[in-house]
Amino acid sequence: MSPVAEAEARAASxxxxxxxxxxxxxxxxxxxxxxxxxxxxxxxxxxxxxxxxSLLTLLYxxxxxxxxxxxLESTIPPEELIAGLGLPPETALxxxxxxxxxxxxxxxxxxxxxxxxxxxxxxxxxxxxxxPQDSWDALCAGPDATPGCTLPARDQASIYxxxxxxxxxxxxxxxxxxxxxxxxxxxxxxxVAADFPNAELEFRSWVSASFVRSPQNPExxxxxxxxxxxxxxxxxxxxxxxxxxxxxxxxxxxEEYATDNRINRLIRTNINNLAGVPSIIxxxxxxxxxxxxxxxxxxxxxxxxxxxGGVANGRTIVSAGLTLGLLxxxxxxxxxxxxIRAVPQSLRRAGLxxxxxxxxxxxxxxxxxxxxxxxxxxxxxxxxxxxxxxxLVVVGASTFITVDPTGPFSKFTTLPIxxxxxxxxxxxxxxxxxxxxxxxxxxLLLALNATAIILxxxxxxxx
Amino acid sequence: MATEATPTVTxxxxxxxxxxxxxxxxxxxxLFLAGAISxxxxxxxxxxxxxxxxxxxxxxxxxxxxxxxGTEWQPxxxxxxxxxxxxxxLITSVIAMLVALPLGLAAAIYLSEYASARVRNFFKPVLExxxxxxxxxxxYFALTFMTPLLRTIFGQGTVExxxxxxxxxxxxxxxxxxxxxxxxxxxxxxxxSLREASLxxxxxxxxxxxxxxxxxxxxxxxxxxxxxxxxxxxxxxxxAIAAGAGPKNFxxxxxxxxxxxLNPFKAGxxxxxxxxxxxxxxxxxxxxxxxxxxxxxxTLFVITFLLNLFSxxxxxxxxxxxx
Numbered sequence: 001m002s003p004v005a006e007a008e009a010r011a012a013s014x015x016x017x018x019x020x021x022x023x024x025x026x027x028x029x030x031x032x033x034x035x036x037x038x039x040x041x042x043x044x045x046x047x048x049x050x051x052x053x054s055l056l057t058l059l060y061x062x063x064x065x066x067x068x069x070x071x072l073e074s075t076i077p078p079e080e081l082i083a084g085l086g087l088p089p090e091t092a093l094x095x096x097x098x099x100x101x102x103x104x105x106x107x108x109x110x111x112x113x114x115x116x117x118x119x120x121x122x123x124x125x126x127x128x129x130x131x132p133q134d135s136w137d138a139l140c141a142g143p144d145a146t147p148g149c150t151l152p153a154r155d156q157a158s159i160y161x162x163x164x165x166x167x168x169x170x171x172x173x174x175x176x177x178x179x180x181x182x183x184x185x186x187x188x189x190x191x192v193a194a195d196f197p198n199a200e201l202e203f204r205s206w207v208s209a210s211f212v213r214s215p216q217n218p219e220x221x222x223x224x225x226x227x228x229x230x231x232x233x234x235x236x237x238x239x240x241x242x243x244x245x246x247x248x249x250x251x252x253x254x255e256e257y258a259t260d261n262r263i264n265r266l267i268r269t270n271i272n273n274l275a276g277v278p279s280i281i282x283x284x285x286x287x288x289x290x291x292x293x294x295x296x297x298x299x300x301x302x303x304x305x306x307x308x309g310g311v312a313n314g315r316t317i318v319s320a321g322l323t324l325g326l327l328x329x330x331x332x333x334x335x336x337x338x339x340i341r342a343v344p345q346s347l348r349r350a351g352l353x354x355x356x357x358x359x360x361x362x363x364x365x366x367x368x369x370x371x372x373x374x375x376x377x378x379x380x381x382x383x384x385x386x387x388x389x390x391x392l393v394v395v396g397a398s399t400f401i402t403v404d405p406t407g408p409f410s411k412f413t414t415l416p417i418x419x420x421x422x423x424x425x426x427x428x429x430x431x432x433x434x435x436x437x438x439x440x441x442x443x444l445l446l447a448l449n450a451t452a453i454i455l456x457x458x459x460x461x462x463x
Numbered sequence: 464m465a466t467e468a469t470p471t472v473t474x475x476x477x478x479x480x481x482x483x484x485x486x487x488x489x490x491x492x493x494l495f496l497a498g499a500i501s502x503x504x505x506x507x508x509x510x511x512x513x514x515x516x517x518x519x520x521x522x523x524x525x526x527x528x529x530x531x532x533g534t535e536w537q538p539x540x541x542x543x544x545x546x547x548x549x550x551x552x553l554i555t556s557v558i559a560m561l562v563a564l565p566l567g568l569a570a571a572i573y574l575s576e577y578a579s580a581r582v583r584n585f586f587k588p589v590l591e592x593x594x595x596x597x598x599x600x601x602x603y604f605a606l607t608f609m610t611p612l613l614r615t616i617f618g619q620g621t622v623e624x625x626x627x628x629x630x631x632x633x634x635x636x637x638x639x640x641x642x643x644x645x646x647x648x649x650x651x652x653x654x655x656s657l658r659e660a661s662l663x664x665x666x667x668x669x670x671x672x673x674x675x676x677x678x679x680x681x682x683x684x685x686x687x688x689x690x691x692x693x694x695x696x697x698x699x700x701x702x703a704i705a706a707g708a709g710p711k712n713f714x715x716x717x718x719x720x721x722x723x724x725l726n727p728f729k730a731g732x733x734x735x736x737x738x739x740x741x742x743x744x745x746x747x748x749x750x751x752x753x754x755x756x757x758x759x760x761x762t763l764f765v766i767t768f769l770l771n772l773f774s775x776x777x778x779x780x781x782x783x784x785x786x
């Protein structure tokens with residue numbers, strides 16, 4: 001190319017090259033752009049990885065605290081009790097017959113304490129241990145007979161629990177997390193030998209069958225979550241009882257009947273707004289309406305059920321269930337609406353063409369076809385209610401109860417509330433049982449969600 | 464001709480369409496009532512919060528001005544200034560947003576623009592699981608993991624055991640799934656043709672995502688952000704467990720603005736945290752403490768309700784409609 005032609009070509013391309021780089025510069029810019037593309041792609045991916053890592057860290061934190069070494073100091077070690085009974089040393093205290101356990105109690109518990117225990121619930125159907133027969137008969141004949149007169153006898157498990165609580169009195173003096181226990185065992189053993197010569201080091205799973213079965217207890221190593229699980233189930237029952245029928249009915253109305261007028265538009269917007277109201281506000285609504293205004297209904301006094309669950313003055317399972325019912329109502333409505341919308345129009349027309357009325361068509365065609373979707377949505381809403389804590393604290397879950405709820409008008413506590421209370425305690429043992437309760441909560445939630453997924457996959461239809 | 468079109472009706476005298484159907488009408492009425500319950504709930508919330516708050520403001524110890532501008536909340540000595548509670552809520556929410564918005568949006572862009580079906584099938588369930596974990600568990604996480612972590616990084620002296628930073632970060636984590644799923648919906652609604660046009664003009668995938676798809680989905684994404692803010696403000700258990708059990712009362716002239724008042728490493732109770740702590744204790748109905756909770760609740764409700772309304776407006780007004 002001649003120098004003149006070159007100059008001409010350059011002149012011609014100036015206009016273009018001011019906006020678009022040519023040759024070497026273009027390649028450079030291209031590389032820069034593609035490098036930036038890769039960099040940001042990695043950044044975007046990294047943020048997803050952060051989310052995954054957070055989940056893993058959370059699960060790790062919980063599991064790490066649920067298992068680990070503990071140093072236990074007992075007032076009377078179980079081996080001593082076994083030896084005292086003249087049994088071979090390998091016998092476990094938990095496997096003893098009720099007879100032997102009661103004899104241990106008889107030996108180690110003061111007479112008065114024993115009588116109180118027996119009055120709460122007797123040890124044997126056919127005989128008395130601490131209370132003489134005649135004073136017992138007098139007691140039961142009197143106007144204020146103790147619960148022991150009518151209740152069936154204690155079972156072996158509850159007597160074993162008493163032996164632990166009253167005689168062995170295990171006392172956790174130090175605890176370690178799972179990772180510490182795994183990788184640092186030697187120094188832990190040295191530490192225990194130096195600081196707590198009488199203590200026994202054992203690997204403890206804070207989640208255990210007895211943790212799930214035992215009621216609440218001020219001693220963290222004896223405390224369990226039975227009352228809380230029953231409380232959660234009762235509350236959830238009332239939540240379903242309220243939210244399911246009302247939610248589905250509202251969804252049917254909005255999808256099948258509602259014309260586009262002002263009231264119906266208001267209802268629609270309003271449901272979306274309600275879904276965004278903080279849960280604690282529902283708690284305050286529940287406190288004001290169910291606990292205070294409707295106290296005579298929710299405490300059961302209007303039905304003469306006052307004393308069955310103690311004086312709960314409106315802070316009962318019904319109030320809590322209804323409060324959570326209001327809370328999940330928008331969720332149930334929105335998911336049911338989606339399920340109903342997915343039922344093809346042809347099914348409705350077929351029903352109507354055969355002479356069915358509108359309601360007949362809905363009842364026999366629309367709802368059955370939308371049922372899997374509705375159920376899935378409802379179960380997910382239940383999972384949400386199951387983990388809800390703040391509104392129940394406001395409605396007035398009890399801080400400490402050891403008796404299982406007996407009915408809708410009982411005082412209650414629930415699993416998340418139990419976790420909240422244990423988490424708020426400074427002692428490390430409470431952090432461990434809070435973690436254990438979280439494990440149980442997550443397992444139950446997983447079961448609920450799995451049910452929803454199975455339902456969805458099993459009954460999913462395509463049109 | 465018109466009479467011929469419906470001969471059966473005139474001959475038999477039974478117009479099935481006109482027959483009155485009391486059961487159908489009754490059912491429709493009942494279904495309407497179920498739908499109307501949602502309105503009752505809203506009215507109930509407004510009425511209850513309003514009337515109890517009215518009682519609160521009717522008390523001679525309380526004044527509107529002091530409530531809105533006072534920097535000390537000490538019901539015991541009659542000081543009802545909501546500023547420290549609101550400030551703590553703001554601090555935790557801002558921190559939560561700093562965590563959740565960039566991470567959530569980036570995750571959404573990756574899922575919608577880059578990820579293959581297999582990658583999506585891995586990450587989506589993880590996000591759903593994260594979204595399904597109860598907030599009380601996140602509270603535990605904040606107290607037993609995040610706080611010790613912050614204390615190791617910034618020093619035991621700087622970071623208190625209960626602090627707003629730890630609660631804020633964890634709220635941010637728990638909101639990531641919300642932001643990412645709402646934003647992803649918005650991104651997915653942008654038609655393919657826009658992306659293809661951009662790619663055909665020589666834009667890279669990144670340029671297409673950020674300069675074409677993102678602006679097109681802006682209304683949905685900003686709505687997602689507003690919903691996330693309202694969620695962060697209303698979040699309760701994390702702050703109740705990790706942020707501190709007392710309002711961070713301050714005195715504007717005396718306390719240092721950055722070392723104390725706005726310092727996220729200090730304990731500071733939020734509006735929601737305060738409501739939970741006080742109502743969890745023994746509270747006598749009708750006392751000024753009890754009524755004051757409803758005044759806080761009303762403030763909280765108004766803020767979140769306006770945010771939610773605003774987000775719905777944003778979606779409706781700025782939605783780009785594509786054929």
